[in-house]
Amino acid sequence: MAARFFTCFSGGRSRLRRSSSPDANATADLTAEEQRRLGPVLLELFSSQGCATSPDAEAIATRLTRPDKDSESVSGNLPPVVVLAFHVDYWDYNGWKDPFGSSAWSVRQKAYVEALRLDTLFTPQVVIGGRTECVGTDLDKVVETVRSAPRFTSPAMQVTFQRPTPETLQATFTGKLNMKIEASVDIMVAYYENGLVTDITNGVNNGRVLPNDHVVRRMEKAISVSDLAPKKAISATVQVQLWDGFNPAKTGILLFVQNSALQVLGVQQFKLPETV
Structure with a gap:
């Protein structure tokens, strides 16, 4: 693709359109007990070491x-x-190939461009709960969007791990989603890594040492479900190929529920045992 289709924002607010959703007031409609069981807000950051402003985001x-x-x-x-x-x-064409870059993540961002009816791809972009987006360097807007995001009860899943081979990791999730599912949803599992440091030797960030956290290394769909009662148990197994330098102490797992419009309906975090 030609560079003219992409933008690396230096700040300010996005002029792109943001979608509204019928469940935007879902959090306000919950009881006090349900409020206490709410899970976190998911912030997806689309970033690149080849973008001058992504490190700030x-x-x-x-x-x-x-x-x-x-x-x-x-x-x-x-x-x-x-x-x-x-x-x-x-x-990656612009003088530096991001070692954590993936065409799969570009495809995911393109899916948000369609779902949120945006005009173009850009970095750094944050998408909150799969519903709203803004420029990742606009701190005030990011905070405002996080505060206004609907929240949902976290799934109550347990996980066990196996190593079928030295190069693969298998995780089996069993438990309840704690929500009524009517239309089909996908249960996604993302493996992310913290504490990464890269010496940049070319491109727009040449000469900088960039720290990176929450870097998605693998993501898979565990299962799709529909017509599910809140307390009905489900089970799913995900197997991933481990990456070079895999370190369980730096790796976390995020399970989240996402509908066909890419809206996030629940989030649960897991720690990876250091002995896995």
């Missing part, structure tokens, strides 16, 4: 996951946030 995303270490002006009344950083590959 990554710093903001990481900051929002650590409200106890942040200023009250940013973190006050902010719901828990979980981040998945998808490194796209469409900037």
Whole structure:
């Protein structure tokens, strides 16, 4: 693709359209007990080491996951946030190939362009709960969007792990989604890595040492379900090929429920045992 189809934003607010959703007031409609069981808000960041402003957006995303270490002006009344950083590959032509970039993540971003009726791809972009988006360097807008995002009760799944081969990891999830499912939804499982550091030797970030957290290394659909009662148990197994340098101490797992419009309906986090 030609570079003219992409934008690397330096700041300000996105002028692209954002979609509204009929369940935008879902959180406000919950009882007090349901409010206490709400899960975190999912923030998806589309980023690239080949974009000059993506490092700033990554710093903001990481900051929002650590409200106890942040200023009250940013973190006050902010719901828990979980981040998945998808490194796209469409900037790889520009002097630096992002080692975490993947065409699969570019395809996921394109799916949001269609679902949210946007005009183009750009980095850094954040998508909140699969419903709204903004420029990832616009801290005020990101915080505002997170605060207004609907939240849902987290699934109650248990997970067990196996290593069928030294190069593969198998996870079996069993439990309840804690929500009534009518139309079909996908149960997605993402493996992400923290504490990554890259010396950039070319491109727009030449000479910088970039830290990266929440970097998605693998993501698979565990199962699709429909016509499911909130307390009905389900089970699904996901097997992934491990990446070079795999370190369970740096790896986390995120399970989330997503409908056909790519809207997130529930999120659950898991820690990977260091002995796996």
